[in-house]
Amino acid sequence: MLPLLWGFGLLVGSLLQANPADSVKLIPNLGYYVEMRQIDCVGNPNYFNSMYCKILPPNNRTMEASVVIMQKLTALSGSLRVSIPNAKKVITQIFDITFDVCKVLRERKRKVLIDLLVNTLARNSNAKAWKCPFQKGSFESRNISVTDLPPMLTESEFYVNLDFFIPKVAIGMNVTLHGHLYEIAKEKNRRRKYL
Known part of the structure; x- marks a missing residue:
């Protein structure tokens, strides 16, 4: 063997x-896909206005988002928290990362989860050169999908909470996402079982 x-x-x-x-x-049997179930986004109107985020049917595997930046932002930080429920439905936080957005965009040495976030949001976006300072104006991203997930994950429900804030000044925006991570090979086996 x-x-x-x-x-x-x-x-x-x-x-x-x-x-x-x-x-x-x-x-073809290796990998994962994400099915998004609910998304909410809220912005502080002094900094981020006209926030829009929507999961796209029929498969709920992509979404689109847009926001209007109300003033030039020279400093921006983020906080990313990922949680999963255990067998008893108790929510357990598995990632909690706070990062300087400008530093992350400037440097190429990123944590895997932050790199995944940056690449996912930058793909299909009108912000071709994401860099600080962030200029006043409208930004949108279409067909946002989560790909290139690390292989050590397991199928589960998940919750993502992403906050952007101006350090020591104000909370800028909050995005929450609830979804489910499926392993492609297991999903194919489940379908074969019922067909």
């Missing part, structure tokens, strides 16, 4: 070196 697994590992490794995009198509 061990030589078989080792051989499979070599095959996958060589495929990934040859062309990573084609390799992903050959291994």
